[in-house]
């Protein structure tokens with residue numbers, strides 16, 4: 001029997017609410033099975049690269065199985081543009097494997113350091129959600145290890161247990177451990193992005209610019225949450241697509257400088273407390289806003305700087321000090337709720353760097369899938385900010401009233417009572433979970449905290 | 453589970469009638485997540501009243517558990533009962549006795565009692581609770597020490613020495629538990645206006661039980677492991693600590 005586990009303390013990316021578990025990193029599916037079979041009474045949960053902000057990949061007093069040892073690509077058909085990989089493979093790794101064949105991942109979150117399993121468990125979305133939906137739409141099938149020790153191949157088709165398939169997308173690891181999945185990749189012409197940038201002086205301009213930008217495959221806006229008055233809600237919209245061959249020719253003719261000098265910055269291990277305060281952050285936001293071009297189109301960018309700008313700054317979550325950080329990401333169906341949420345944040349004067357704003361397209365059949373039509377706003381806030389708990393609870397109430405939702409992959413503090421409001425099909429998901437895991441083998445700090 | 457902003461869903465107060473302990477519970481309830489409270493104490497009207505009081509501001513399960521600090525033989529059962537309802541996110545050790553001021557020079561039996569309740573019982577409960585918290589892989593043990601632990605004083609040296617023992621114990625326990633998911637917070641209040649200090653002459657920097665509640669809630673949120681109440685006592689005590697004995701003895705504190 002494989003029992004290579006060690007007690008250690010884990011947190012999510014926000015570095016809040018640590019808990020200890022027996023942690024193992026199986027290097028084969030058999031080892032994983034062995035470990036699951038002798039699970040402790042406090043259950044098991046899978047952990048990918050720990051990029052969720054809160055506690056879904058923690059299991060206090062129980063077993064946590066890291067999937068990063070299961071990272072083989074098991075089948076790749078460049079002609080059909082499909083790739084099958086074990087769940088511990090990272091999006092970054094998939095990107096580099098696909099790149100050599102003129103392919104790209106169909107959906108990438110804002111960091112490439114997430115695993116395929118983590119991306120599935122959160123049903124992640126990217127800057128192309130308005131057009132391509134979340135990752136669930138691009139999977140042909142996946143193999144899930146169920147609580148009874150059996151493996152099941154599921155997919156969206158009617159005879160492949162689509163209920164289990166969709167309940168796993170966004171199911172935060174609580175339906176079973178995804179062993180592998182088959183992804184349909186996107187064909188691209190050349191490995192460059194063609195990017196448009198537009199600066200908007202207030203929220204109305206920003207929303208209009210974002211609407212325009214949705215013509216492109218990828219679009220997102222950065223909003224300054226501190227500035228008040230006439231410039232409230234100012235920001236910068238970036239949009240783009242994989243560049244076409246003609247664009248590359250044009251760039252060569254104008255001999256644009258090579259972007260992305262691969263500079264890798266690291267943050268110091270120790271940061272004076274209080275470095276991130278309202279004033280330093282406001283100064284940063286100002287400089288950043290002034291630096292953005294008023295309008296620029298067709299700029300050449302490397303995919304890494306377009307999709308994963310923060311990956312260049314290793315360990316940036318350490319900047320938030322001992323108390324860590326909270327990310328708040330909600331989706332609201334209408335502009336007036338969005339305004340209220342932004343006003344709430346502004347009046348509390350939380351030191352937030354830029355918030356990310358994006359318009360979602362339609363959702364998918366996953367009962368716990370987060371994306372749904374409307375505006376999604378995501379921002380990082382130091383957990384040490386006074387009054388933060390009450391502020392976020394107030395925002396939650398407003399979001400709930402409007403029929404919006406808060407993202408579980410980012411959550412670390414929502415009220416358990418609001419889960420059924422944020423996820424109206426929670427009952428359906430519970431029924432499915434009762435079917436596949438009647439004895440609650442899969443447990444996490446998140447499932448305990450929110451009584452999922 | 454405690455959330456990212458330090459709001460617990462369950463709290464056990466050992467010394468279930470302690471005014472400071474109840475103020476901590478009340479402050480934690482303001483986080484809006486508290487659904488289960490256990491009050492462990494000597495059975496009686498005071499404990500029942502405390503439970504009714506807590507029931508007024510906690511929506512959920514409030515229960516009492518029999519606990520006598522002076523009889524360590526019963527501590528295993530008490531801890532088992534405290535954890536019966538499920539995980540405990542925060543356990544507060546708030547029992548304690550002050551002893552008669554100045555009186556203990558001629559009353560070694562009372563002094564032994566003070567030492568037993570404040571120190572021996574805390575070691576006994578501290579270790580047992582820590583074992584349960586370790587099993588669940590998370591949780592915070594809040595220990596009520598005192599500024600009196602900092603330096604022996606003519607007026608309350610038995611109490612002070614018992615708190616000094618407790619304080620050193622709790623600091624070391626916290627260090628021992630690093631990496632287990634369990635945290636220990638050592639709280640050092642100055643003069644707090646509660647039943648314990650009722651009738652004593654007030655000293656400078658006196659505060660209320662609610663001040664201690666707020667400071668503990670703040671520490672849970674920020675991960676602070678030593679809490680002085682009021683906070684300025686930390687600076688004050690670091691000065692007083694180095695005063696020569698004859699000078700310290702004459703201070704009106």
Ligand SMILES: Cc1cc2nc3c(=O)[nH]c(=O)nc-3n(C[C@H](O)[C@H](O)[C@H](O)COP(=O)(O)OP(=O)(O)OC[C@H]3O[C@@H](n4cnc5c(N)ncnc54)[C@H](O)[C@@H]3O)c2cc1C
Pocket residue numbers: 013045046047048049050051052053056057067087088108109110111113114115116117118119121122123124125126171172173174176177178179310409410444
């Ligand atoms: C800088 C940054 C930017 C981000 N940007 C975005 C974004 O743009 N869009 C977006 O949607 N998200 C975004 N995220 C969130 C991130 O994509 C998700 O939290 C994702 O789940 C993290 O994957 P992981 O491998 O780190 O998983 P972990 O954080 O380790 O785990 C997350 C969940 O997945 C489960 N899980 C992991 N592996 C498996 C498996 N094999 N089988 C079953 N369950 C499993 C875990 O149990 C847990 O519930 C971002 C995060 C960061 C830090």
Ligand SMILES: NC(=O)c1ccc[n+]([C@@H]2O[C@H](COP(=O)([O-])OP(=O)(O)OC[C@H]3O[C@@H](n4cnc5c(N)ncnc54)[C@H](OP(=O)(O)O)[C@@H]3O)[C@@H](O)[C@H]2O)c1
Pocket residue numbers: 467468469470471472473493494498519520521522545546547548549569596597598599640641642643644645646647648649
């Ligand atoms: N007040 C201050 O100025 C001050 C300052 C620094 C530190 N502290 C410490 O803070 C803690 C709480 O004090 P407080 O101010 O809240 O006073 P309190 O209201 O008098 O609380 C004392 C608690 O100890 C309990 N207790 C005493 N002996 C016990 C025993 N044998 N078994 C079980 N429980 C027993 C009491 O229970 P009963 O109701 O059954 O008696 C009561 O719950 C104490 O440890 C104290 O030393 C207080």
